[in-house]
Amino acid sequence: MNVQKIILDLNQSGQSVEELAEQYGIATQTIYRWKKLYTKNEATGMTEAEILAMKKEMARMQEENTILKKGFNHICSKVKSSDAFEFIQSNANDHDVKQMCTVYEAPKSSYYDWVNKKPSKRQSENARLSRLISGIYFENKGIYGAPKIHKILISRGENLSLKRVQKLFRKLGLRSITMKKYKPGKQAKVNSEGHKNLLNQDFATTSITQKWVTDITYIHTLKDGWTYLSTIQDLHTKKIIGWKFGKQMTKELVIETLDHALLNHTPSENLIIHSDLGSQYTSEAYEAKLKELNIRHSYIRKGCPYDNAGIESFHASLKKEEVYPSKAYESFEAAHMALFQYIEGFYNRKRIHSSIDYLIPNQMEELALQA
Template sequence: MCRVLGISRAAYYRHLNRKPSKWEREDKILDKMIYKEYKDSKCRYGAVKILRQLIKKGFKPSLKRVQRRMKKLNIKSVIVKKWRPYCSNKVNAAGKQNLIKEDFEADTINKKWLTDITYIYTLKDRWCYLASVFDCYSAKIVGWYISRDMNADTALKAIKNAIEIQKPDFKSLILHSDLGSQYTSSVVEEYLKSRGIKHSYSKKGYPYDNAPMESFHASLKKEEPRMNKYIDLEDAKISIFEYIEGWYNRKRIHSRIGYITPQECEDIERKKSAA
């Protein structure tokens, strides 16, 4: 066979006894670590976040190397980012102020909250509705509520849950929402007014005014693999709880807060305030 292939027997036996190089040995270890982080994230993490997790554990490959190894392992994030341009010359409805104005930076927790409602499909109960409240400083979902009704009560219960858990200073808190009837209803407006919470509104037909909140709902639908396989509302509640409280708030790292989890970010800020 060596004669047929034009290879010397010495080269053949040298190949058989060849020891893997330092880089090959490292790649073998790196592949295992990359695959573990990928599976631990339920196939949600891409190269950047996997790299950050590896750095935390003392292994410091380059981003290009992680990308090459992921390609070799034939794995990639389940998240596919889409860009959809929108016209920015939108205006608010009369009398509705936009206090946020696309400035999603906050100097501490419980200063700027974003809220919105999204659709969740179940096999038995059909469409259900998830209302969420997002903190701009920590990127944490501080309150949420899911029900079969898309009404003001669903929106209000998510806000009340956030208030009960976070116990914010109402005078310094801004709650930002879109112009949906759930948030412009007298039920929500009167409650916020009674607490002294300032209500801010997005411009009509302009989702970038509520971009982080929209981004969370998009991530939930892409990252939660059972999204269209819920049996009923109760099944959906269990999975949404596991995703938000078990994964998103406490395990999922975020680039906007320095690649730590929202709960870690909040805990650090609370310690600073206490000191």
């Protein structure tokens, strides 16, 4: 599945050209040209009116579902009616009040009686902060917990404690969706003799293209079984600068990943790329490619997973924040689209990292290029 098809599928599913252009850094003119070249109206088998009606109904159902998810803690048993009213008021700009009252079985007249009571200054401020917290939480797919949301609020000029954010976070019924799950075992390794560990757990950098780390992780699909994601990360920016997704774990997959990284990143004179001792990375073809590019190859010591903590951390975040919450991908193509959205639309462009002073990988890269 190429980038054009992914972008057009996302556009067909409801995202506008402008949103896609901003989210993935692609010119609007390019996307419109792709639409003209590749979109076929007859392929839908539906009239425009049917499509619009279907989208309207889906939007209505999605809004109700979103309301239920946001307000779960406000409608569970033994909560005060004022809690439900507070939630409805804090979301009145995003959802229809009448619809929220119906969903939460809250009398509309009682709600407006409550609204007309003048809130205290503290209540008003809590309501405002709750809207900000909810916005940040849902904008980032429910991945961030209170500490990271607190950092974002501080960066936006808000003056409040982490304890207050945690209290409001709990009151809103929010929690980070990240979850752990069993990970299949790694492939067999080759003999480590003659393969040096140049990195030696020294992950410090002063700029980009000094130290890259790479690995392969497993992604399961219902139709196509196990598939494989190969990635390269720059340790200075935490950015995923190269990635490829395939149905087989081959040396060609890791070479294509390296080629992808090289499209927009020129190796420095002393660049090190760090990998495990998998047969793909120790293959003659891969070693020859690195030698041709004057890239030094560093290897994980046998039985020492901490040697490649950077890329392992990324794969753990990917699994906890995208793969496991998705439950199961229907096919290779569905998984590919989801990975594209996570890596290119969220991880590199929006996700903050405590290890780089709560910056975004793309921001970190821009600062390095300006230095």
